[in-house]
Amino acid sequence: DADVTQTPRNRITKTGKRIMLECSQTKGHDRMYWYRQDPGLGLRLIYYSFDVKDINKGEISDGYSVSRQAQAKFSLSLESAIPNQTALYFCATSDSGRGLGQPQHFGDGTRLSIL
Amino acid sequence: AQSVSQHNHHVILSEAASLELGCNYSYGGTVNLFWYVQYPGQHLQLLLKYFSGDPLVKGIKGFEAEFIKSKFSFNLRKPSVQWSDTAEYFCAVNANYGGSQGNLIFGKGTKLSVKP
Numbered sequence: 724d725a726d727v728t729q730t731p732r733n734r735i736t737k738t739g740k741r742i743m744l745e746c747s748q749t750k751g752h753d754r755m756y757w758y759r760q761d762p763g764l765g766l767r768l769i770y771y772s773f774d775v776k777d778i779n780k781g782e783i784s785d786g787y788s789v790s791r792q793a794q795a796k797f798s799l800s801l802e803s804a805i806p807n808q809t810a811l812y813f814c815a816t817s818d819s820g821r822g823l824g825q826p827q828h829f830g831d832g833t834r835l836s837i838l
Numbered sequence: 839a840q841s842v843s844q845h846n847h848h849v850i851l852s853e854a855a856s857l858e859l860g861c862n863y864s865y866g867g868t869v870n871l872f873w874y875v876q877y878p879g880q881h882l883q884l885l886l887k888y889f890s891g892d893p894l895v896k897g898i899k900g901f902e903a904e905f906i907k908s909k910f911s912f913n914l915r916k917p918s919v920q921w922s923d924t925a926e927y928f929c930a931v932n933a934n935y936g937g938s939q940g941n942l943i944f945g946k947g948t949k950l951s952v953k954p
Contacts, residue, residue, distance in 0.1 A: 829883075
């Protein structure tokens with residue numbers, strides 16, 4: 724979905740490095756999410772934000788932090804990367820203004836490899 | 839805690855075969871249900887959604903799903919698959935409770951391989 728842009732698309736880095744993944748959206752949605760996808764495990768929620776001042780931990784937040792710099796921007800940081808954080812990371816957005824349970828719209832993903 | 843179960847990890851079909859992918863969820867209250875598709879190397883795209891009303895939901899590309907509340911199920915169907923349907927399919931549920939409203943719980947996915 725071109726309206727949800729993730730950078731970088733691919734990243735290879737070393738254990739212990741600090742990494743930031745960025746997500747920006749032009750959909751005007753208030754809610755943003757970070758997931759990681761691992762083979763056979765589906766998508767697991769890392770953090771979510773219902774608006775700029777509302778940040779919440781998801782299922783697997785340990786080792787990650789986030790920043791909601793503006794309604795349109797939501798970045799994910801790995802302060803000290805470790806190999807088991809190698810995964811495909813997706814950002815998603817949704818619109819609360821149209822009622823609960825609106826579908827989420829996904830970015831193209833960031834493939835992160837930690838050596 | 840809520841959970842979503844997709845029974846088949848990998849399904850292999852020939853073109854024109856019928857498809858049914860199972861999905862069960864564990865929450866007993868009001869739910870919204872979704873099926874997403876992820877084509878190889880791409881992001882997740884919404885196939886269809888159920889919020890209320892007619893339990894038989896039609897989505898894009900000829901897919902449909904039936905919500906059976908008594909069985910906590912939301913199975914995905916397609917009468918005749920094509921090679922281009924090769925993808926991974928994810929069932930997801932959103933439960934309207936507490937502070938997590940709007941969050942989706944995803945199943946682990948079912949890979950569909952369609953042989954030409």
